[in-house]
Amino acid sequence: MRHSKTAFREVVAALGLPASDEELDLLWEMVADLHDQTDGLRRYLIERSGGDPLTGHATLNGAE
């Protein structure tokens, strides 16, 4: 789940994590890296299941 940085700050606060501004910036970078990984995994599964990589229209088992 990607967020704008403003929304990201709001989510961190809503989760009750008392992160400092410096920690928020670091966590933002870490989460961005993590989402690069999850995006890659989503693309891999779509390609592997024979789905459409443009629409992402596929299920885990390749069934429409």
Place this chain on the structure above:
Amino acid sequence: MDTTLTLAFSSVAAVAGLYRRGEASPVDLTRLLLERINHLNPQLHAFITVAGDSALDDAEEAVRRLRRGDPGPLVGIPMAVKDSIPTKGIRTTANSRVLEDWVPARDAFAVERLRAAGAVILGKTNLNEFGWSIPRDDDLCPPPRNPWNPGLAAIGSSSGSGAAVAAGLSTAALGTDGGGSVRLPAGQMGLVGFKATHALVSRGGVLHAGTIGDVGALARTVEDAALLLDALASYDPDDPDAEPRGQVDHVRALNQDARGVRIGVPASYIGEIPVEPDIRAAFDAALADMTRLGALVVPVDLPGLEHARAANLVALVAEHYATHETLLGPRWDRYGRSARLYSSMGAFLSAADYLRAKEIGRLVRQDVDAAFSEVDVLAMPTSPVVTAEAARQPGAHRRGINASFTAPFNLTGHPAFSVPCGISAVGLPIGLQLVGRHYDESTLLRIAHAYEQATAWHAMRPKDPAVVP
């Protein structure tokens, strides 16, 4: 090396032989190692908690067992235990101020197995906080130094277990491995380290075991690894991933040579990873050695490994957050400055992200199993980089690049061993990883032992005068 140092650096099998012949005593060895810990731990930070009094009690009980003729190979063997593995009556912190004063009422199942086998528990070893952070000097216990070069850090997360065995502070050690946390320190500190098939060694009671983590061990020889695996592998109905299986005598596998073993090398995948030149050279030399021993080295194509590495990371991050979710906010300041952020990342993963990661594990396991129809084991470097400092470059660390060769097999559950195969220009050892079929640790032990006996890497010791005067 004088006699005392020789004893401190002896293998489990060698110590057991000395005990049987009455040439050494568990109490004397335990005292020797406690003295070495007292002398070296302020520099190396291998141990968080030293259980001196209870260790001597264990040693005295071992003396009684030996007098009764108990032939168990672990009777009186000094062991260190990673501090994320609970130990009854011994403080267990996971190197976090969150658990700074926790004294468990029960042993983890793996520790129960060690105690039943007669081992002496010396104390609890250092780790990245909760196994998932970049260690910092302001952690509850500062990061372990590498006994091979104390100017450099020991890689983790079972860094203290590796440092303890490598520095002659313990005869062997337990660790946990969710992405390479046993195999990476073993490789970097000249030790044999393994994680068996997922849940063959119970994770019962272990912090953060989740669906991926495993208990493993670090030792000085392949024979010691087999002895430890025989002691540790036992069905535990409290481990939800465990399967009841018959007991296997892994030591027997050591009697076979490497002739005819087919070794698959995922060359394309290795070529995509930025492997440091010293490691590449050591790996190529190890393959040549194994060819000379009669093994057949063949390329295999496993394109899914890259995705399994990333998927293992995603699953670990999600499961880590699930464990810490309710504690993070209220105890934010009790977490270390790195651990609190690493523990928070999973809040930003969706259920779909987690399920996709687990599905990739299932698919890549199929790919690896298919490769095992053509080969008996897979071989690759244990780590792409030599030093912990290189492994901990923030961008690479949080993407799990340092675990490129180890993490895929946590997700797929295959057993994997790291054995020493070289030494780098900065004086740190290099590891060779061997991966096998599910529940076929015997073939891994067979090829690892044959390689070990044909090379001298396992016999090397740190040369730093503070460690080996």
